[in-house]
Amino acid sequence: MHTLTLSELAKKLRAKEFSVTELTKSLLARIEESQPTLNAFVTVTAESALAQAKVAEASLASGNAGPLTGLPLAHKDIFCTKGIKTSCGSKMLDNFVSPYDATVVEKLNAAGMVTLGKTNMDEFAMGSSNETSYYGPVKNPWDVKLVPGGSSGGSAAAVAARIAPVATATDTGGSIRQPASLCGVTGIKPTYGRVSRYGMIAFASSLDQGGVIAQSAEDAAMVLGAMSGFDTRDSTSVDTPVPNYVESLDAPLTGLRIGLIKEFFDKGLDASVEKLIREALKVYEKLGAKLVEVKLPALPLSVPTYYVVAPAECSSNLARFDGVRYGYRAKDPRDLMDLYKRSRGEGFGAEVKRRIMTGTYVLSAGYYDAYYLKAQRVRQLINQDFKRAFGEVDVLMGPTAPDVAFGIGAKASDPIQMYLNDIYTIGANLAGVPAMSIPCGFSRELPVGLQIAGPHFAEAKLLNVAHAYQKETDWHRQIPAAFKREKLS
Amino acid sequence: MSLNRDQINSIAHLARLSLTEAEIPVYQDSLSKIVDLVGELDAAQTAGIEPMAHPLPGLAQRMRPDVVTETDQHENYQRNAPQVEAALYLVPKVIE
Numbered sequence: 001m002h003t004l005t006l007s008e009l010a011k012k013l014r015a016k017e018f019s020v021t022e023l024t025k026s027l028l029a030r031i032e033e034s035q036p037t038l039n040a041f042v043t044v045t046a047e048s049a050l051a052q053a054k055v056a057e058a059s060l061a062s063g064n065a066g067p068l069t070g071l072p073l074a075h076k077d078i079f080c081t082k083g084i085k086t087s088c089g090s091k092m093l094d095n096f097v098s099p100y101d102a103t104v105v106e107k108l109n110a111a112g113m114v115t116l117g118k119t120n121m122d123e124f125a126m127g128s129s130n131e132t133s134y135y136g137p138v139k140n141p142w143d144v145k146l147v148p149g150g151s152s153g154g155s156a157a158a159v160a161a162r163i164a165p166v167a168t169a170t171d172t173g174g175s176i177r178q179p180a181s182l183c184g185v186t187g188i189k190p191t192y193g194r195v196s197r198y199g200m201i202a203f204a205s206s207l208d209q210g211g212v213i214a215q216s217a218e219d220a221a222m223v224l225g226a227m228s229g230f231d232t233r234d235s236t237s238v239d240t241p242v243p244n245y246v247e248s249l250d251a252p253l254t255g256l257r258i259g260l261i262k263e264f265f266d267k268g269l270d271a272s273v274e275k276l277i278r279e280a281l282k283v284y285e286k287l288g289a290k291l292v293e294v295k296l297p298a299l300p301l302s303v304p305t306y307y308v309v310a311p312a313e314c315s316s317n318l319a320r321f322d323g324v325r326y327g328y329r330a331k332d333p334r335d336l337m338d339l340y341k342r343s344r345g346e347g348f349g350a351e352v353k354r355r356i357m358t359g360t361y362v363l364s365a366g367y368y369d370a371y372y373l374k375a376q377r378v379r380q381l382i383n384q385d386f387k388r389a390f391g392e393v394d395v396l397m398g399p400t401a402p403d404v405a406f407g408i409g410a411k412a413s414d415p416i417q418m419y420l421n422d423i424y425t426i427g428a429n430l431a432g433v434p435a436m437s438i439p440c441g442f443s444r445e446l447p448v449g450l451q452i453a454g455p456h457f458a459e460a461k462l463l464n465v466a467h468a469y470q471k472e473t474d475w476h477r478q479i480p481a482a483f484k485r486e487k488l489s
Numbered sequence: 490m491s492l493n494r495d496q497i498n499s500i501a502h503l504a505r506l507s508l509t510e511a512e513i514p515v516y517q518d519s520l521s522k523i524v525d526l527v528g529e530l531d532a533a534q535t536a537g538i539e540p541m542a543h544p545l546p547g548l549a550q551r552m553r554p555d556v557v558t559e560t561d562q563h564e565n566y567q568r569n570a571p572q573v574e575a576a577l578y579l580v581p582k583v584i585e
Contacts, residue, residue, distance in 0.1 A: 099565045192544040204545050235550060236543070304529045316502060322505075324578050326569035333581050337505075345507030350515075353506055357497075357516060358523050360504040371527060376540035380534045383541055415519050417527055432544020456545070 001026055002162040002486055003479060006071050006219040009165060013060060013070050019416065020053040020060070020070035024114050026486070027072050030163040031116060033488035038139050038161060040154040042077045043085050044117040046481040052114040059112055065341040067246075068226055069112030073163035077118035078125055078157050079105050079210070080199035088149075088201045089121040092327045092347035102199025103226045103234070104168055104210050105468045111226045117163055119154030123349045124318065124426025125175055125203045128149050128421040131412050132351040139408070140183060141480040142446050146405040149179030149421075155213045156183040160447075161483040166214045166223055172207045173306050174400075174425025177437035180213055181400035184439045186466065186476055188211045188220050192432035193238035195224075196231035204313035205236075207306075207429040216476050217438065217466035221245035224459060228339075239311040240457060246459045249467040254288035256465065259393030262295050264424055270403040272443035277399050280440040280450045283472050284465075294389045294396065298381035303419055308362050308375035309430070314352075321347065349410055354415060379430050386401025386431040390455040399424055400449035424451060434459050438466045439475040447475070466489060490528065491521045 056070035059068035071455030080098035122132040130138040138153040140146040141161035147159040152169035169176040171189035180187030195210040214220040231237040323329040323343025330342035364370035428435035437449035572579040
């Protein structure tokens, strides 16, 4: 049953081929068996999962079930879960048991989904390889010597290894799409404001957005629909109705205008990755789409723009961790200043401290205009590039990442090399537009992702475009060899 | 641009972060590289461009009716606190 997508699982649960409890137990066993090799989870919630499974079974039996009832999922450990440890991958929150549920968690619980546990992630979502987690790196199921990408590496690895059929994730600069690409799964970052940020631990508030990592666009559509929507508890939540993403999946693509981002193919892109992207584009041409080259001239500045904006917002957001009200507190503080400094110095990992200090620097007196205001102006230029492009085309396509997954430790000592992994994904966060990554083939036996971006609130179109490709190809159904069998040990 | 030791110490102080001796040269090196990276922004022509703080401009901050929506849950919330006494958060003595 681990190889089935959500829609297939839902059918089989209704046909009583297996029960929600059987499904849940089977996945919990896979999680436990894979933990020493993958390290995809920080917390496994077996007990509450089995209790949720029982409730779901009752709804199914009484005919009160919704489309997601009884379907298991994993939550990225950035989403607050009531009564369950919520660590955000940090020593700072190693002892934090959330007193409330994030809106996303609340909505998916209400939809009857079964929470298997909390997935590992880069500390406070700051990283592109999952190596910054306090709980150790997640391994890529396609080759455990390689990184799964990040920051939602645990969610991507769990779905790729089919130890969770679907997982929530978040994306501030590529944290859904880049790991989805490196692990060969489907990930969608919706429009900024589409999914509530309430209870989603903040990194950079003008960029952070929750989304889904799934086995297919169809599965992503099912879950995204249930987790989206207006929320009074998030001041930037947008009050726009949520369309039925599943209903529009099969719309024909005839006449679809696809913009190829010229700057993404200019330099730095691995030749074998480019070849696979071009092959995927041919599939779209066959489906009736037209390819147009578009220029987004400010887009190459997205990495430096991001590394001003994101650290600036992070340094403000993470000021809340003071060692007083919750989280890690240093032992035997001499005075209040020592308490603050050592709790933060010892509680945060190296990359988080690097970003807090970068943010503090660019916001400090005398530098604010030169860095922060300048970056906000360049952000506007990038935003205008996207706007202009969407005046000419329906969607934009290109690679998600410059190459396939890299080795654990290979880029850990050079932050700039690590930051450049997100060169193709950051633009969508700066402009707030929705974007996704879908598997489009293999290079050196490792998955490659095709990125699809659209104008604000075009999630239905993106999912439709992704689904059309997945009906023509089976890259998204590939499972890493070590995880094909039902029993892993 | 290269950041010196004093600058790193001053940034760390502003950010309320204690650094070990070994961490200082590491952050000196990486923050200098990051400052060089973001220095690429200087080349962009931004005269007359409105700074963008938020991806959805025009979205006004909402107001809500001025009614109580939260109940007292201090016990629930203080369960995560390192040190609490009589419903108060304890910190080292501030006034001698």
